[in-house]
Amino acid sequence: MRFSFIYMATPSANSAVSPEHLEAIISPWAKSIKNDESGSFWYYNKSDLYWRIANLREQKQLFRKYFGNRLLVVIDAESFRSENESDWNIAFQVSNKSNQEKVVYAITGLDRQLLENDSHAFHILQKEESLLHPSHFLFFFTIDSTHPRFRPLFDGASIFLQNTAVIPLHTNNDTQRYITYKSNQWKIHVTEKQKKAIVERCGGYFLLVKEALRYVRDNKNTDREMVFIHEEMRWRLNTIWNHFLSSEQSVLQKIIRGSAVFNMEERHSLKFLLASGFLTTKGRFYTLTIPLLTDYIHKINPMYTLSHDEKRIYYNNVPIENNFSPQEQKLMQFLLSKPSVIISRDEIANTLSSTNSDDVLSDWAIDQLVSRIRKRLTSIGISPHVIKTIRTKGFMYLPNMQ
DSSP: OOOOOOOOOOOOOOSSSOHHHHHHHHHHHHHHHHTTOOEEEEOSOHHHHHHHHHHHHHOHHHHHHHHTTOEEEEEEGGGSOOSSHHHHHHHHHHHTTTOOSSEEEEEEOOHHHHHTTOHHHHHHHHHHHHHTTTSEEEEEESSOTTSGGGGGGGTTOGGGTSSEEEOOOOOHHHHHHHHHHHHHHHTOOOOHHHHHHHHHHHTTOHHHHHHHHHHHHHOTTOOTTHHHHSHHHHHHHHHHHHHSOHHHHHHHHHHHHTOOOOOHHHHHHHHHHHHHTSEEEETTEEEESOHHHHHHHHHHSOOOOEEEOSSOEEETTEEOGGGSOHHHHHHHHHHHTSBTOOBOHHHHHHHHSOTTOOOOOOHHHHHHHHHHHHHHHHHTTOOGGGEEEETTTEEEEOTTOO
16 A cells, blocks of 8 residues: 655744744643543644644643643644545554554544545544544644534544534734744844734734735835735635635625625534634624735625715615714715715815814825725725725725725
């Protein structure tokens, strides 16, 4: 039998994440081991997971706290032919050459088995887990293994359902730390303005952050917006989008359209997207946490509709004016009344100024007002680019922005 590769080691790493953040990531794994059980975990990206395992190995005190003297081994099911029981037996033998009794097997790369409805692999691993006790299995998926469509695969393989947890995307503080780490590693200068924009646009998805920083590194005097719209960034967003399950894509599209009507599978996916950090709530609205992903979905499927009357603003027939201050609402209604027309700052100032007042808004005040409106739009899933700045001339509302 041809045996290709077992992923036993991970690359060296240092301080890309804080010890506190690393502990928050690994504590659900340790909980299942403490209970003398195996567990299944969602983590957004396999490569990032390997780096966190590398961090864990280097934090020896933290490792001992949660794993004692156990051996931690990573087996990647995508790196060898994992079709039958003998394949897995060899994998476990090769990965534990020292024949240590207490091993934590971190098994990755099982997403294919989910998507191909391969229940056989899960039944094999159920058997292996009982044979190799007191070792423990930690199963890592980058797809929601608890989704209703996959439940039949685990009939007779209950270990995959006994301890499940979703490890959410990184926080803004984590992302800021990661930017500092990569900029030091690559010896590049990232301004505070650039750092803020990267955190705001990429959210807690480190691969997007890394792609933005790579562009800054390789293009010294580039336009700031190009950091987020260059070809490689579009490719990464496309990869992220295609990795979502169909019900997850449907939920994200509905939220961007302003709809809140979900079927049973979509309701499950809504909970998962909230737990994983792709979605958050603001008031009674859901919003995506990665504005770049929001923009990407708009571009591939521009389905939003903004409209208004004298008192209200609607997003796909859902009233949204309560998200804006009175002044912001007035400007929004003015922009919506003149689609695809350049509106000067003087026109805006005259419209927003009281008829009995000599106080006219300055250009700076108008720019700040537009900036706040864009943030409000982003928070409810509308691309901020529907309001375009026309340099030296004013602003334009783009109803068909893609």
